[in-house]
Amino acid sequence: MNSTLKTLPDENGFFVPAVPGGHPSGRRCRDVKNFSRKFFGGSPGDGHGTQLNQGYGGRYVAETLMPLIGEIEAAYDAARVDPAFQERLNELRRDYVGRATPLYFAERLTEHFGGAQIYLKREDLNHTGAHKINNALGQALLAQRMGRQRLIAETGAGMHGVAVATVAARLGLGCVVYMGATDIERQQPNVQRMRLLGAEIVPVHSGTATLKDAMNEALRDWVTNVDDTFYIIGTVAGPAPYPRMVRDFQAVIGIETRAQLLTARGRLPDTLIACVGGGSNAMGLFHAFLDDAVVMVGVEAAGEGLESGRHAASLNGGSPGILHGNRTYLLQDDDGQIRDAHSISAGLDYPGIGPEHAHLHDSGRASYVAVTDDEALEAVGLCCRLEGILPALESSHALHHAGRLAARQEADQTIVVCLSGRGDKDMDTITRHLMPEEVES
Amino acid sequence: MNALSSKTETLKTETQNHVSPNTDSRLARRFAALRVEDRAALVTYVMAGDPDPATSRDLLARLPAAGADVIELGMPFSDPMADGVAIQRAGQRALAKGQTLARTLEMVRDFRRRDDDTPVVLMGYLNPLQRCGEDRFLQAAAEAGVDGLILVDLPPEHGAALTAKARDLGLARIPLVAPTTPPGRLPALLAQGDGFVYRIAFNGVTGSRRSDIAASLGESLIELKRQSPLPVAVGFGVRDGDTAATVARIADAVVVGSALVERLAETGVEGALTLTRKLAESIQGARRG
Ligand SMILES: Cc1ncc(COP(=O)(O)O)c(C=O)c1O
Numbered sequence: 001m002n003s004t005l006k007t008l009p010d011e012n013g014f015f016v017p018a019v020p021g022g023h024p025s026g027r028r029c030r031d032v033k034n035f036s037r038k039f040f041g042g043s044p045g046d047g048h049g050t051q052l053n054q055g056y057g058g059r060y061v062a063e064t065l066m067p068l069i070g071e072i073e074a075a076y077d078a079a080r081v082d083p084a085f086q087e088r089l090n091e092l093r094r095d096y097v098g099r100a101t102p103l104y105f106a107e108r109l110t111e112h113f114g115g116a117q118i119y120l121k122r123e124d125l126n127h128t129g130a131h132k133i134n135n136a137l138g139q140a141l142l143a144q145r146m147g148r149q150r151l152i153a154e155t156g157a158g159m160h161g162v163a164v165a166t167v168a169a170r171l172g173l174g175c176v177v178y179m180g181a182t183d184i185e186r187q188q189p190n191v192q193r194m195r196l197l198g199a200e201i202v203p204v205h206s207g208t209a210t211l212k213d214a215m216n217e218a219l220r221d222w223v224t225n226v227d228d229t230f231y232i233i234g235t236v237a238g239p240a241p242y243p244r245m246v247r248d249f250q251a252v253i254g255i256e257t258r259a260q261l262l263t264a265r266g267r268l269p270d271t272l273i274a275c276v277g278g279g280s281n282a283m284g285l286f287h288a289f290l291d292d293a294v295v296m297v298g299v300e301a302a303g304e305g306l307e308s309g310r311h312a313a314s315l316n317g318g319s320p321g322i323l324h325g326n327r328t329y330l331l332q333d334d335d336g337q338i339r340d341a342h343s344i345s346a347g348l349d350y351p352g353i354g355p356e357h358a359h360l361h362d363s364g365r366a367s368y369v370a371v372t373d374d375e376a377l378e379a380v381g382l383c384c385r386l387e388g389i390l391p392a393l394e395s396s397h398a399l400h401h402a403g404r405l406a407a408r409q410e411a412d413q414t415i416v417v418c419l420s421g422r423g424d425k426d427m428d429t430i431t432r433h434l435m436p437e438e439v440e441s
Numbered sequence: 442m443n444a445l446s447s448k449t450e451t452l453k454t455e456t457q458n459h460v461s462p463n464t465d466s467r468l469a470r471r472f473a474a475l476r477v478e479d480r481a482a483l484v485t486y487v488m489a490g491d492p493d494p495a496t497s498r499d500l501l502a503r504l505p506a507a508g509a510d511v512i513e514l515g516m517p518f519s520d521p522m523a524d525g526v527a528i529q530r531a532g533q534r535a536l537a538k539g540q541t542l543a544r545t546l547e548m549v550r551d552f553r554r555r556d557d558d559t560p561v562v563l564m565g566y567l568n569p570l571q572r573c574g575e576d577r578f579l580q581a582a583a584e585a586g587v588d589g590l591i592l593v594d595l596p597p598e599h600g601a602a603l604t605a606k607a608r609d610l611g612l613a614r615i616p617l618v619a620p621t622t623p624p625g626r627l628p629a630l631l632a633q634g635d636g637f638v639y640r641i642a643f644n645g646v647t648g649s650r651r652s653d654i655a656a657s658l659g660e661s662l663i664e665l666k667r668q669s670p671l672p673v674a675v676g677f678g679v680r681d682g683d684t685a686a687t688v689a690r691i692a693d694a695v696v697v698g699s700a701l702v703e704r705l706a707e708t709g710v711e712g713a714l715t716l717t718r719k720l721a722e723s724i725q726g727a728r729r730g
Contacts, residue, residue, distance in 0.1 A: 012598065060567060060594040062523040064619035064644050067626065206529055212520065219522040224645040226621055322568045322594065323520060335541045336572030337519040 005290040005365060008356065009057050013240020013326075015359035016055025056355035056362075059239040061325045064223050072230075073241040075146050080248070085141065092137055096170065097127045099134075099252065103260035103416070108386040109399075113406040116413035119269070120389070121257050123281060123420050128163050130392065130421030131253060131281045136163035136232055138249030140171055143230035150174040150229045154218040156183055156211035156277065157347035157394065158190025159421055160234030165199035175199040178217045180210040183346045190425050208340045211277075211350045215324055235278025236354030239325030243354050250284025257416055258288050265414065271295040271405065274418035275398040276368065277312075277347045279354035281420040286366065295367075297405075298357060299397045301343035302370035312341035314353040315361050315368040328355040344373035344429060345393035347421075371397040377433050379403065380423060392421035393429065467560040467588045468613055468636045471510060472672045472693065479728055481689035482510035483721050484674055486564065486698030487713075488531035489514050489548055490540030492706065497535070500710045501552050505559045507714040508721025511694065513591065516545050516565030523593045525648030527699035531706070542569045542578065546585040553586035562615060562636070564591040579606050589613030589636040597629045604633040615639050618665065620657075627668050637672040637694060638665060642679070648699030651678045659691055682723030689727035695720070 009015045059069060079085040093099040102125065106118045123131035136153075143151055151168050153175070155161030161177040168175035177194055181203045184191050194201055207213035215233075222231045236243045236250070254272075261269055272289060274282035276298040286296045303311035311317055314329040321330040323338060331339040331351035341351040360366035376393055379400040383391050391399055395418070402417045409415075423430065431438050475482050485504055490497050504512055517532035517540050524532070549561050563582065570578045570592075582590070590612055595603065597616070604614045613636025620643055622630065631638070642658060643651055658675065665673050675688045676696025688695045697720055705713040 058599055059596060060599065061596065062593055062619070063596060063617045063630070064523075064621050064641060066596050066598075066619075067621045067623055206526075207519065216520050216522045220525070220646045223523060224649065226644050321571055322566075324522070325594070330568075332568065332572065334572070335543075336569030337536060338568070 006287065008359065009240060009244055013059050013244070014055040014057045015243075015356050016362070056320070056328050056358040057240055057243055057326050058355075059325060060322050060327065061219075061239045062223055064226060065239070068226050069239055069241075071146070072142075076142055076241055076245050079142055079145055085145065089138060089141055092141075093134070093252065097133055097137060098125065100256045100260070101125050103257055103264070105264075106387055109383065109403070110406065112382070112386055113403050115411065116270070116406040116409035116415045117411065118402055118406055119261070119414060119416045120419040121253060121285065121416055123253060123418060124389070124391065124395070124422035128159070128166050129424065130159040130163070131250060131284060131418070132160040132234060132421070133163040133166065134252055134284065135234065135246050135249040135280060136160065136167050139230070139232040139245070140164070140167040140173065143173065143232070144171055146230065148173075148228060148230035150176070150225065151232055152176045152178070152218050152221050152229055153232045153234060154178045154211065154214035155234060156180070156214070156349055157345065157392070157421075158183065158187040158194065158425060159347060159392070161194050161199070161201075162190050162197070164232050164234075165194040165197040168199065169197050176202060176221065178202050178204050178214040178221070180204050180208070180214050182209040183211065183214070183349075186429060187346055187425055188428070210341070211346070212324075212338065212341070212352070219324070235280040236283045236356060237278045237324060237326060237328070237352060243326065243356055246280050247283040247287055247356060250280050251287040253281065253284035253418060254286060254288030257285060261414070261416065267414075268292055268294055269416045270413045271297065271415045272418075273297045273299060273398045273402050273405070273415060275299045275301075275348060275394045275420060276353060276357060277301075277350050277394060278352070279357045281418050283354060283356055285416070285418045286360075290365070296360070296365070297401065298366055298368045299401045300353075300368055300370045301341075301345060301348035301376075301397055302372040303342040303344070305372055306370055310342040311370065312343040312348050312350060313370045314351060315357065316370045318351070320358070323352050326355045328358045329353055329361070344376060344433075345397070345426070347392070347394040348397065369401055371400045375400045377430070380426075380430055381434055389419070390423040391419055392423045393426045395420045396423070466611060466613065466636070467558060468511070468562075471558070471560050472637065475510065475693070481692060481724050481727065482672070482674070482694035483508055483685070483717070483724050484511040484513055484676070484694050484696040485509040485701055485717055486513040486515060486676075486696060487705065488517060488528065488535050488702060489545040490517060490535030490538055491531040491702065492534045493538045494540070494544065494548075496710060498548055498551060500705065500713060501548060502555065503710070503714055504717060505556055507717040509559070509717055511560045511562065513562050513564050513696065513698070514545065514549065516542060516563055516569060518566040518569060521566060523646055525646040525699060527648040527703045527706075531702045542573055543581075546581050546587070549582075549587050550585040560588040561586065562589040562591060562613070563587055565593065567592055567594050575603060576606065579603075579610055579612060583610035583612055587612060589615050591615045591617065591639060593617070597633050600633050608635070613637075617641060620644055620661070624664060627665070631669045631671070634669070634671060637674050638669060639696070640665065640673055640675050640692070642675050642677045645677065647677055649678050650680065658688075662691055682719050685720045686723040686727040689724040695724055
């Protein structure tokens with residue numbers, strides 16, 4: 001293990017140094033008769049499935065994008081150490097986004113579970129209602145610095161789309177948001193909001209019409225409009241340098257949390273918990289603590305249950321592969337086709353995960369659990385009634401696990417949960433599930 | 442950027458140590474014959490298994506007689522991020538009918554029983570290959586009679602190992618060169634390339650409808666030729682005989698994909714073959730006019 005985990009990835013965008021023998025990438029190809037059997041009929045675990053001994057991450061994109069991505073990396077590395085850029089970012093974070101967000105002691109949730117002390121990092125109190133704006137703001141400032149006039153983004157729950165549309169308006173840049181047709185239906189308020197902010201929404205009908213398809217379509221736009229367009233990826237995935245860049249912009253979550261808990265309690269937390277779609281709020285919370293003795297837990301969406309096959313848990317139910325420019329864990333079939341993800345929360349409905357999480361998972365530095373749709377809904381109700389806070393369905397996955405864990409721990413333990421967003425956008429879904437009688441009347 | 446360029450340096454030295462490009466391959470023989478004829482090659486792209494295995498097999502078998510000099514066979518992938526709707530849909534149709542990587546190779550093997558001359562190049566994305574296992578896939582492809590690979594999402598920065606293995610098996614790694622590719626990147630791309638170079642006509646996905654296709658192309662083809670002895674194919678956006686002829690005057694090969702895939706979807710195998718014949722005729726006459 002590196003002396004500090006915080007310096008990853010390496011210069012090629014990989015989150016693990018080359019490992020001889022590679023990573024176990026899982027099972028054999030599907031067996032198809034005669035000739036095929038000779039090559040494709042090997043037994044599971046025979047080593048033929050291990051390739052590309054390069055760790056997770058990388059830059060697996062079409063040639064058209066390669067030079068451009070190199071430019072973004074160079075521009076980002078210059079901006080990162082430019083005091084003027086940082087000052088502008090910090091000023092907008094404070095005055096526009098409303099940072100620092102509170103670290104809130106959830107007294108009644110703590111009482112309810114009767115164990116560890118539960119703190120909520122209130123990313124829901126950010127302007128636009130989620131952590132997504134931390135990243136959108138950072139990348140939009142970079143786009144502006146690079147002279148790009150047109151921002152594009154993919155969005156699932158719509159929170160990243162709203163964040164990008166918002167900063168585009170603020171900075172006077174054009175904005176096109178790709179959104180799966182399925183998600184447009186279940187996140188209507190956010191769609192209207194983005195339009196009001198002046199963004200163009202492009203419905204995506206291909207594939208499963210959710211987040212991964214929106215990302216494919218955004219990549220197609222980008223490859224077509226390389227000259228004036230900046231693609232703001234909404235999570236810690238995509239080709240290098242995106243996973244690192246998005247993590248750095250989100251790292252403010254953990255940096256604040258660290259200082260806030262030290263001030264309030266004079267100590268570091270014992271456990272950090274965050275939901276994981278692509279993994280940006282989780283990496284944002286974890287990053288400042290990577291070298292400390294702090295337990296980190298990412299919570300994936302188990303959908304209708306891991307055994308049902310209808311879930312979005314890439315680490316708990318997937319295997320390594322290459323999608324959207326990076327090598328990471330994916331939901332895929334035996335032939336390497338990407339499988340549909342399923343989650344009640346649009347923001348977690350993605351068949352991949354950021355490569356740094358894949359690395360933290362394999363190295364054992366962080367652990368990853370899964371929470372079902374029903375369990376997340378239960379947490380929504382509990383948090384509303386006990387704390388007067390309506391959490392996003394995504395964040396509720398983390399809340400549920402926090403409750404589970406707190407109940408098993410003693411009162412001298414502290415847990416910090418990233419409350420990544422507010423649940424206003426989910427009212428339709430929540431009402432249908434928790435108060436069906438309201439829908440009928 | 443520094444990291445990128447320093448990586449490029451090491452790539453260059455790494456790949457220079459490998460065996461020199463294969464001169465006695467189906468691709469080399471085909472391009473040599475065409476040079477004698479002073480004619481550009483017609484490279485036809487079809488998706489393996491589209492719209493179903495039997496139809497796809499039939500089309501593949503009849504393409505050479507209709508005038509295809511080189512065949513690009515698409516390996517369907519669920520998330521083809523560099524393809525436009527025509528090829529996206531073709532891939533979905535194929536997958537819906539049960540197409541797999543193994544079946545695609547099976548198709549090539551079947552084709553080879555009757556045609557040992559027409560080069561077949563597989564085009565697609567990395568993940569299915571990775572899932573299968575790179576070594577196993579390359580072995581199987583070589584044994585099936587595949588001549589080369591076009592891997593959309595494998596840049597030279599990550600491609601050295603695969604290229605070396607492919608070369609050992611006599612499989613050409615056909616590099617994609619884009620309009621955005623700066624001259625400084627060409628050596629790294631070409632060092633891992635053989636068979637031919639695939640010059641993407643403009644920034645975008647496959648199947649885009651652009652009329653200005655060959656306008657700015659000439660100069661960059663000259664630069665490519667200066668840096669590489671390989672034949673240069675131009676693709677993306679060639680939809681009809683006129684464009685094909687224009688490209689055939691300045692490039693060694695013309696790639697037609699989406700137009701053919703669309704024609705297949707609309708009018709079946711006969712329609713696709715009719716278009717192939719028309720394109721072949723236009724290319725044949727291109728340098729005589
Ligand atoms: C409130 C909220 N939390 C979490 C996520 C998941 O994204 P990530 O895992 O990148 O934090 C989303 C995505 O839309 C979101 O809106």
